[in-house]
Amino acid sequence: MSPPSQFSSxxxxxEWLILARVPKxxxxxxxxxxxxxLSLVRxxxxxxxxxxxxxxxxxxCFMHKNDDGVGHTSHWFTLRRTKNNPSTEENQLVSVDDLTFPDHAEPMPSIIACGPEIFFISGSYVPSSTVWIFDSRTDEFRRGPSMNVEHSFKCVGLVGSKIYVVGGYRNDKIHQAESFDLKTQTWELTPSPDEERLAFSTANVSLDRKVCGFMYLAAITICYDPRDGSCEVFDLPKDRWWETGVCVMDNVLYVYYARLGLMWYDTELGLWRVVNGLDDMKKVRSVAMGEYYGKMAFLWEDSACVGCAMKEVWCRMIGLVRSEEGGIVGNAEPAQLMGSVPSGYRLQHCLSVSE
Incomplete structure (x- = not known):
């Protein structure tokens, strides 16, 4: 790329056309x-x-219990611009038939996206060191480099160009954390976390270059610093929390509560604040959120009737900006019906994938 002085001319x-082709x-x-x-990429x-x-x-990702009552089956969909006119604001929900996790013995792998790839890290109830990688460009799985040790009940997160796997028990001892360098494609040990509860967290994200896990039953967030293993613990809002309703955009953590609405964590003040401007949003449950072309894709399920065989999946795009008073204001676009899924499906994962 040309020096900034030539590029800016x-x-x-x-300029936008060139930068749009750079990996996000x-x-x-x-x-x-x-x-x-800075101004251009924002x-x-x-x-x-x-x-x-x-x-x-x-x-x-939607999950549903198998007919025999043993285990779960995952069903993946992708949200994309309509093919006929991708420049419009219309989106469509498309089933991804090729995204079937190859390891049938692993019921609930930890899942994280980096660029155009989705990492499936085994080791939920049974310790494992296996990693599978799905490439969204080719719709193909490949076996990734195995971790140094087997993990279970772990927390995962992406910080910079490294994926961190934190926690997991073996022989009643917590594992030392390790990281996967996306550039060298190798695993290396990192400092052990000083907070054991991190190993039992759910819904992992990264914030302030830390790996954060959520314990929604205890209503706390635990953030692991990979530089020294120290952990910061702060409370979640005092309300029932739905594990799919969590998202980080521009290094701001958002969670959604059916009663309180969309909230964000003010790291400077150390408190949760409501996103303003969204009073007209319907109070919903079973929510998924992810970044989509600079906005938040806010998805939810809506059953047309009790006992119906199918339920609708809706989406609203929310633009989020800082106000002069230091708060965050949301601008929600009209709701769009994305499609329908069987009523037994439950929202499990929402991942932002980009080239």
Whole structure:
């Protein structure tokens, strides 16, 4: 790429077209180069350009119990711009038939997305070191490098160019954490967490270069710092929390509660605050959230009647901006019906995938 001084002399439309072809995971690095690049990668226009190129998508996983009552089966869908006119704001929910996890002995792998790839890290109830990687560009699975040790009941997160796997018990002792370097494709040990409860958390995200896990029954969040193993613990809002309703965008943590609405965590004040401007949003449950072209894709289930064989899946796109008073204001677009799924399906994962 040309030096910032030459690049900034290009027409804006050409700048956005070039940057839209750069992998999105590199945007934080570009933002550090110059204020001009920082402004460009944060602009709504670059998301519109990426939309016209079909660069981003959201993968949603539904789970349902098997007919024999033993184990669960996952069903994956992707949220994408309509093929006829990808530049419009219309989206469609498409079934991903090729996304069938190869390890049938692993019922609930930890799942995390990085760029166009989705990592399935085995070791839920039974310790395992197996890793599988799904490439959304080719719709194919491949076996990834195995972890150094077997893990179970673990927390996973993406910090920079490394995937961290934290916790997991073996012989009544907590494992030392380890990380997978996406550049070298190798695993290495990292400092052990000083908080054992992290191993039993659910719904993992990354915030402030830390791996965060949620214990919704205890109503706490635990954040692991991979630099020294220290853990920070802070409370969740005092209300029932739905594990699919969690998302991080622009290093801001969001959770959703049916009673309280969409909330964000103010790290400077150390408290939860409500996102303003969303009073007209329907109070719903079983929510999934993920970043989609610079906005939040807010999905939920809606049963048309009690005992119906199918239920609808709806979505609203929410733009989120900082207010002058230091809060966050949401602007929700009209709800769109994405499709229907069997009533026995339950929202489990929501992943933002981008090239």
């Amino acid at each position: 290009l027409p804006k439309d050409l 995971r590199l945007y934080p690095i570009l933002a550090c180069v110059s204020k001009n690049l 602009s709504p226009e670059i998301h519109k350009t990426r939309s016209s190129l079909g660069k981003d998508s959201v993968y949603i």
